[in-house]
Amino acid sequence: MLILECPYCGVKGEETEFHAGGEAHLKRFGPGSSDADFETYLFMRENPKGVHLERWRHANGCGKWFHAARCTMTLEVFGTYSAQTYEPPQEIKDILTAKRPGWSWRNFK
Amino acid sequence: MSEARSALAGARFAGIAHVEEAGLVGMISFRGDLGHAKVKSAVKAVAGAAIPKPRGVALAGATGVAWMSPDELLILVPHAEADAVVAKLSTALKGQHFMAENVSDARAVFTVTGPHAREVIGKLAPVDMSRFAEGEIRRTRLAQVAAALWISAPDSITVVCFRSGAQYMFDLLSAAAQEGSAVGVY
Structure with a gap:
């Protein structure tokens, strides 16, 4: 079970209080984009063993969306951060580097 | 004007804690x-x-x-x-x-009163009730429905949920407050 801390209301709760929202930091390709870009945006997802960045929503709480960095193998949650960002903040990257040296996820490392 | 009625007309249950629908709020x-x-x-x-x-x-x-x-x-x-x-x-x-x-009128309010009030909530919500203090509100879930709760007085907890789930919430709290079901954690 994941223990997540909502960065908006500060509640540290277990997984059932939250709702998973899929992969984080997707770049949207909508009308007018190429078929290949659109297909990538819609269907192509990471499926890592280890570090993963995801979107979560504090569904049974303050209702806000946020990002979480966690390990898919150990279920360790490295940290949560604001949804208003295109990439994980430096402190999250530092934690990841400390705990999973050499980690990479999409184009972040 | 129509007469306002609360969801369960003050339904109550007595077990290890008193569960009561709090009426119109x-x-x-x-x-x-x-x-x-x-x-x-x-x-x-x-x-x-x-x-x-x-x-x-x-x-x-x-x-x-x-x-x-x-x-x-x-x-x-x-x-x-x-x-x-x-x-x-x-x-x-x-x-x-x-x-x-x-x-x-879209909400229902319940009070859970008694020395085991924390225990009743603790059985239903993923919240550490031993650290839950007065002056704090927690939005969470009670079993399968969303709820907000706070301590309204020592040994008294107020629970707010959607009116549509009022009967479910009352049944839930009553079941958790059944006679002889004290765990003795808090």
Whole structure:
């Protein structure tokens, strides 16, 4: 079970209080984009063993969306951060580097 | 005007704790920029208390204000005054971006009272009730439905949920408060 801390209301709760929202930091390709870009945006997802960045929503709480960095193998949650960002903040990257040296996820490392 | 009725007409259950539907409670859902000076003063004027810090609730009798999310408050007033309070907020914040809605009749309120009140909630919600203090509000789930709860008096916990789930919530709390079901954790 994941223990997540909502960065908006500060509640540290277990997984059932939250709702998973899929992969984080997707770049949207909508009308007018190429078929290949659109297909990538819609269907192509990471499926890592280890570090993963995801979107979560504090569904049974303050209702806000946020990002979480966690390990898919150990279920360790490295940290949560604001949804208003295109990439994980430096402190999250530092934690990841400390705990999973050499980690990479999409184009972040 | 039609006669307002609460969801379960004061249904009650007595076991290791007393579960009671609290009747009509005036509730206003307020959304807006909580850091704005005008919002702060308007809320204080109707709720009788300043906007609490995150996850806080400030209550004096039937009137008060609870922090629901970074941009949302729950203002509690006597049921009959809710519409007037919404009007007051709307006048005070005219021209401002905000929302104040009377949601009194969309919600149900329960009180769980007794020395085992924390235990009853602890059985249903993923919350560490031993650390849950007075003046704190927690939005969470009770079994399968969303709820908000706070400690209204020593040994008394108020639970707010959607009216549509009122019967479910009452059954849930009653089952968790069954005679002889004390665990003795808190």
